[in-house]
Every structure is written in structure tokens, then in C-alpha cells.
Amino acid sequence: MARLHTxxxxxxxxxxxxxxxxxxxxxxxxxxxxSMRSLRERDAALARKTxxxxxxxxxxxxxxxxxxxxxxxxxxxxxxxxxxxxxxLKLVTNLERIGDxxxxxxxxxxxxxxxxxxxxxxDLPRMAEAAQAMVREALDAFVAGxxxxxxxxxxxxxxxxxxxxxxxxxxxxxxxxxxxxxxxATRLQSIAKYLERIGDHATNLAEEVVFMLKGKDxxxxxxRGDPAQ
Numbered sequence: 001m002a003r004l005h006t007x008x009x010x011x012x013x014x015x016x017x018x019x020x021x022x023x024x025x026x027x028x029x030x031x032x033x034x035s036m037r038s039l040r041e042r043d044a045a046l047a048r049k050t051x052x053x054x055x056x057x058x059x060x061x062x063x064x065x066x067x068x069x070x071x072x073x074x075x076x077x078x079x080x081x082x083x084x085x086x087x088x089l090k091l092v093t094n095l096e097r098i099g100d101x102x103x104x105x106x107x108x109x110x111x112x113x114x115x116x117x118x119x120x121x122x123d124l125p126r127m128a129e130a131a132q133a134m135v136r137e138a139l140d141a142f143v144a145g146x147x148x149x150x151x152x153x154x155x156x157x158x159x160x161x162x163x164x165x166x167x168x169x170x171x172x173x174x175x176x177x178x179x180x181x182x183x184x185a186t187r188l189q190s191i192a193k194y195l196e197r198i199g200d201h202a203t204n205l206a207e208e209v210v211f212m213l214k215g216k217d218x219x220x221x222x223x224r225g226d227p228a229q
Contacts, residue, residue: 013067017064028099028102030053034046034049034053035109048110057096061096065092094202094208098198111187115184119174130163131196134160137156142205146213153205154203157199157203
């Protein structure tokens with residue numbers, strides 16, 4: 001990532017930015033885990049607490065944005081530092097949106113608690129674990145300065161998409177068999193869609209890591225997981 005600088009104040013600002021980004025990432029991972037636990041355990045109090053936790057993620061987004069803009073204005077960075085700062089602004093946007101999706105999961109979980117369970121939760125936890133692992137791996141690639149690790153994260157999005165499609169077909173069958181299942185099935189479909197979008201945002205994180213490290217924009221390209229690209 002950013003090289004060491006003779007200006008200790010500048011280096012301290014960049015170090016603080018990296019720490020704040022990782023703190024925000026950790027909070028986002030906790031929020032995803034809390035939202036899914038509230039769903040599995042039918043715990044409304046946990047769901048409401050998890051929703052409230054998103055406020056801290058929003059505050060971190062504002063703080064990081066302000067720090068990035070302050071460094072850009074005062075230091076006028078170039079080359080790798082400039083890529084780091086511009087990528088950081090995009091990283092926090094994606095992390096904040098992942099937090100919002102975790103809130104959405106909690107809201108649907110609370111609605112589902114008003115009804116008996118439609119089916120055992122198997123695929124949704126698998127989706128959540130896969131999506132959460134993508135977020136974690138993207139952030140680990142950021143810390144390690146490892147573009148190939150980031151590219152592997154991008155390839156993992158296929159697993160989340162496939163699980164989403166599989167669950168959609170299963171829930172559609174439940175709705176066709178009994179219209180009384182529609183309310184619960186559509187909310188479970190919404191949760192699956194939120195998890196699929198978390199995977200998409202994790203992909204965005206990984207793409208930004210590749211750009212930051214290699215100066216190469218790999219968005220909107222087929223076969224993005226191919227290290228040869």
C-alpha cells in the first residue's frame with residue numbers, strides 16, 4: 001500500500017485512515033453476523049440492537065470521508081497515495097451499504113418472527129457465511145496488499161449467486177403449493193437478495209483493492225476472477 005514518508009504527520013494520517021477503514025470493516029462483519037443470528041434465533045431484541053449498531057458505521061463513514069478529503073486538500077498526494085485515498089472513499093461507501101443491507105435483514109427478521117417458521121434455515125446461513133467471508137477476505141487483501149487474494153474474492157461471488165438462485169426456486173415452490181406461504185416466502189426471498197447484494201458490494205471492495213495496488217480498473221469485465229487479467 002502507501003509507502004513510508006519522511007513527513008511523520010502525513011504518515012500518521014495515512015496510518016489512521018487504514019485503521020479506521022479496518023474498524024469500519026470489522027463493525028460491518030459484526031452487523032452481518034448479528035442480523036443472521038437474530039433471524040435464526042428469532043431474537044427481536046438482538047435485531048433491534050443490531051439495527052442501532054448501524055449508527056456507528058454511518059459515523060465512521062463520515063469520519064473517514066472527512067479524513068480522506070482533508071489529506072487530499074492538505075497533502076496533494078500523487079501516484080499510489082492518491083489511488084489509496086480515492087479507493088478508500090469508494091471502500092467506505094460499499095461498507096456503509098453493506099451495513100444498510102444488514103439492517104434490512106433485521107427488519108425482515110422481525111417481520112418473520114410474527115409468523116411460524118416456513119422452513120429450517122439452511123441455505124440462508126450458507127449464503128451469509130459466503131458473503132461475510134468475501135467481505136473479510138477483501139479487507140484482508142487490503143491489509144496484506146495482495147491483489148491476487150482480492151481477485152479470488154471476486155470469483156467467490158458465483159457461489160453466493162448460485163445459492164440465491166437455488167433458494168429462489170425453492171421458495172417459489174412453497175408459494176405455488178400454498179398461498180398462505182407467500183408472506184413468509186417473499187420475506188425470505190428479500191433476505192436472500194440482500195445477501196446477494198452484500199456479495200456484490202464485497203466484489204466492489206475487492207475490485208477497489210486491485211485498483212489501489214495495481215492501478216488497474218477491472219470493473220465491468222468478464223472473468224474478473226482470472227489472475228491473468
